[in-house]
Amino acid sequence: MDRIPILRMGSFLLVTIQVDLYDRLALTLEADLVQMVNKTGARGVLIDISAVSIVDSFMGRIVGNIASMSKILDAETVVVGMQPAVAITLIELGLPLKGVHTALDVEKGMALLKSMMDEDQETDQEEIEDGPVVE
Amino acid sequence: MSLKINKLLQKKKKNILELWMKNQLADEGLREDLISNEELRSQSEELIDALVSNLGEDNFENVDSDLWSPVIEILGGIAITRARQGFTPRETGNFVFSLKEALLEILQQETKDDAAALFAQSLRISRVMDSLSVVTFETFIKGREEVILRQTDEITEISTPVIRVWDGILALPIIGTLDSARTQVVMESLLQEIVETGSSIAILDISGVPAVDSLVAQHLIKTVSATRLMGAECIISGIRPEIAQTVVHLGIDLSTIITKASLASALAYAFKAMRLEVKKIPAGQR
Amino acid sequence: MVLSLSKDTIQVVKEQDAVFLKNRVKETATKIKMGLVNQTRLITAASELVRNMLRYANGGRCDIEVVSSGRNNGVRLTFTDKGPGIPDISQAMKDGFSTGKSLGLGLPGTRRLVNEFDIKSKIGEGTTVMVIKWANG
Numbered sequence: 001m002d003r004i005p006i007l008r009m010g011s012f013l014l015v016t017i018q019v020d021l022y023d024r025l026a027l028t029l030e031a032d033l034v035q036m037v038n039k040t041g042a043r044g045v046l047i048d049i050s051a052v053s054i055v056d057s058f059m060g061r062i063v064g065n066i067a068s069m070s071k072i073l074d075a076e077t078v079v080v081g082m083q084p085a086v087a088i089t090l091i092e093l094g095l096p097l098k099g100v101h102t103a104l105d106v107e108k109g110m111a112l113l114k115s116m117m118d119e120d121q122e123t124d125q126e127e128i129e130d131g132p133v134v135e
Numbered sequence: 136m137s138l139k140i141n142k143l144l145q146k147k148k149k150n151i152l153e154l155w156m157k158n159q160l161a162d163e164g165l166r167e168d169l170i171s172n173e174e175l176r177s178q179s180e181e182l183i184d185a186l187v188s189n190l191g192e193d194n195f196e197n198v199d200s201d202l203w204s205p206v207i208e209i210l211g212g213i214a215i216t217r218a219r220q221g222f223t224p225r226e227t228g229n230f231v232f233s234l235k236e237a238l239l240e241i242l243q244q245e246t247k248d249d250a251a252a253l254f255a256q257s258l259r260i261s262r263v264m265d266s267l268s269v270v271t272f273e274t275f276i277k278g279r280e281e282v283i284l285r286q287t288d289e290i291t292e293i294s295t296p297v298i299r300v301w302d303g304i305l306a307l308p309i310i311g312t313l314d315s316a317r318t319q320v321v322m323e324s325l326l327q328e329i330v331e332t333g334s335s336i337a338i339l340d341i342s343g344v345p346a347v348d349s350l351v352a353q354h355l356i357k358t359v360s361a362t363r364l365m366g367a368e369c370i371i372s373g374i375r376p377e378i379a380q381t382v383v384h385l386g387i388d389l390s391t392i393i394t395k396a397s398l399a400s401a402l403a404y405a406f407k408a409m410r411l412e413v414k415k416i417p418a419g420q421r
Numbered sequence: 422m423v424l425s426l427s428k429d430t431i432q433v434v435k436e437q438d439a440v441f442l443k444n445r446v447k448e449t450a451t452k453i454k455m456g457l458v459n460q461t462r463l464i465t466a467a468s469e470l471v472r473n474m475l476r477y478a479n480g481g482r483c484d485i486e487v488v489s490s491g492r493n494n495g496v497r498l499t500f501t502d503k504g505p506g507i508p509d510i511s512q513a514m515k516d517g518f519s520t521g522k523s524l525g526l527g528l529p530g531t532r533r534l535v536n537e538f539d540i541k542s543k544i545g546e547g548t549t550v551m552v553i554k555w556a557n558g
Contacts, residue, residue, distance in 0.1 A: 087365045088322065093469075104367060109366070
């Protein structure tokens, strides 16, 4: 059966979708990706859809699911490279993909994930510094 | 009926043409600047040829019949060309009306002694020529509409320039009324340019838009949302106080959109978002 | 007045047929020089409708036609199934309504993507959905 490869890049996962997704392939990707996030403890997921020409409500839902599931596992999802025609169609369909971060290309997506990690760390630090003091 | 119209046409073809040409050339409205006499002659000849060779006695009055279609095709072609060349409706109409005059004159010569036949035949010729003028006007107007449509397309294309104001910042000033079709073009060219230049911020300046109603606002929101899906940010600038008033009165929610009063403040925002700084250099330092 | 210029019928019974259908719709749209964004809208609409047909009616058939209204050319898709039918069409056309477990964007979303949309359904007999997308519109 067809599978979409998931690449590991440091603490991030990269998925490049090269074919138009059909339903079962999308469902497999969802399951594989969540497994991978859990197994590798990845902090971010990059989904590159620059080669995808059609995203309908089902695919949109899968992307949304991946983002929500990853979020629970403490990983942020960034969708990169969406084609203009796909973006317009998704908006008209009524699917603004709330909760999913977006970036123009993989490089910018990676930078976005890194900046989110940095902010995360800063707040973590502050929390520790301002945290309750045991007397 | 003793007199056959198609026979008469065939016999008198040359005379009709000459008379018709004479009528046309005598007309004050003749546009020698737009059409040469030779060209006019060949157009006229073509039409008479079609008229003579396609028409029998039976189908003469039935303009809808198939035999008429070559005539109508030629006439339509002439009307469309004239519409594009900039003839007025009157000048185009005269082309057919002067043929009618010529036909009636020939008919009169042929039926000198037979008043009843003259009356009956001129009625038929009138009817037919009137139908032909209707066809002429219809096609003429269609030709003009095509010209207008083409111009509309051109205007839409010209009026949506996407400007690269900085590395990574695009601006699109919109001037004139925004309707659905235009917004479509604006949105598509903006999004395409974002992909091509890899710009992460786009500024949509609406200072040249006379009014914003709920439909326009909806289009703007759509453009902003689509830009976000692609991974860029879209700022709306150039919102005049009147527009702010109407937007609130109409109950349109623009809170999800970044709005700025002027293009300058939108640019300042964009610089800040990209961590760029514009500084004044103190005098004496270079 | 909408005239049909050519017609092509595709039977849809399994998921792979949907891929074939989408390709055929794309070919047809390209043939009449439909712009990329409108093509994407049309194919996405087809994708939604064919999924509905597979999910609720176990398949059906789709007619792909090139149509003309004088000045404008377009593509008409007619999805016909012999499924259970839709009890309340006006409810099914509302955003966020779904009997299956989906976002309920299928029908109302599809209507926003096309120029003309028509749905007829009879309980126990089936559903017909017709959409038209004009090349420039």
